[in-house]
Amino acid sequence: METNGKTPEAVHTGIATQDWAEASADSTYRAAVVDLLGALAYGELAAFERLAEDAKLAPTLADKAQLASMASAEFQHFAQLRDRLSVIDAEPTEAMRPFAAALDEFHRQTAPSDWLEGLIKAYVGDSIASDFYREVATRLDSDTRALVLGVLDDSGHSSFAVEKVRGAIEEDPRVGGRLALWARRLMGEALSQAQRVVADRDALSTMLVGGLADGFDLAEVGRMFSRITEAHTKRMAALGLAA
Template sequence: MTESRVETGSEPSTPLALEDPAYREAVVDLLGVVAYGEISAFERLAEDAKLAPTLEDRVAIATMAAGEFSKVAALHRRLEALGADPFAAMAPFSDAIERFHEHTAPADWYEGLIKAYVGDGLADDFFREIAAYLDDETRDLVVRTLEDSGHAAFVVDRVRAGIAADHRLGGRLALWGRRLMGEALIQAQRVAAERDALSALLAGGTDRPGLDLAAIGRMFARLTERHTERMAELGLDA
């Protein structure tokens, strides 16, 4: 997989940033949404494992699910260190994330694989973009949480094999990937818009280095570019 590209023109932030209440609130929001996303990914992958055509595939997806859940504890510890209740921090994001999953429920094994790779990949890229403007400790934690653990290679292998066996599958999955892209961007924008602290951080309004409107546009362009690259890796048109 190609690496994500993130603008890093701002000076690295320091722990002193956490003394700013607005910035601290934004950090708590980001950690909360990432943590809830990991729990939701665990639940979804555990459910998707039931669609697996072989026992080997079922174990692979179950292992992916366990990997997602294992990342939650470190996020909760960081939230507690910031004086926040992890469950209160996650709660505001449940509706948006669950809405995304309701609108993108996979119909079969292959759609579930695409969602795990494309949908989760878009969310991870979005969080990495925001994390680039955070204090070092928080940024490093978020980046570690979003690291791929070999899941991508599994998905690419299975999807490419499926398309080779049935060329009609490619067209259907390409449409599914476009739908995931649209839904993911809508939910990302909604999450940012509904949380004042995150919006301010993105726009540079918390007295921390942030993104201006032009930079926000470039950020979403990079998200779209990475989506196109992921689809190409799967052998699909974006």
């Protein structure tokens, strides 16, 4: 997406040009960052738990080990976020608490019934969340932005999931229809979750829709979710599934 001839990543004005020491002087911005890091931290902790649980569905020891490795990476990301919250004088458990019920409900509603559904969730569901947080990151101070982008690094989900899912579809094409429906359901639930995260927290929603320097306006929020949807369509194609 172009913004005045530049990509979103290139548009850094206001808070996005400041470091944490400068930006955190704005109490509303500071509250928004605590919310953001709290939501991310709980998301990483939940992802760790989920991947560890999904490993039980793995058909081979090699697959089980791969999921365990990805779960370990998610926990390391959680630890980074937890430590950063402590550094900025925010109690990590309290920062995560407002997001726990909604994220737990999301995972309850989207519990995979088998190995392949678990892979789709790890690839599609987590990628949608990552796309959302990367969009937000373009409006953060330089220190927080670097942390957020770092913990969003792919932990091996993509290539592993694509390889296994495409192989399963090649072996039995009928699997594709079921997995495509599952991915569409995940898309809807994940977008609803992202919207709830924003709507339920005043400071975070203010940062996104305007009211803080360098914030999104409402029209840009709509375009943001359109970009997330387009990225989902590309991931579906990579899996060999219709969007």
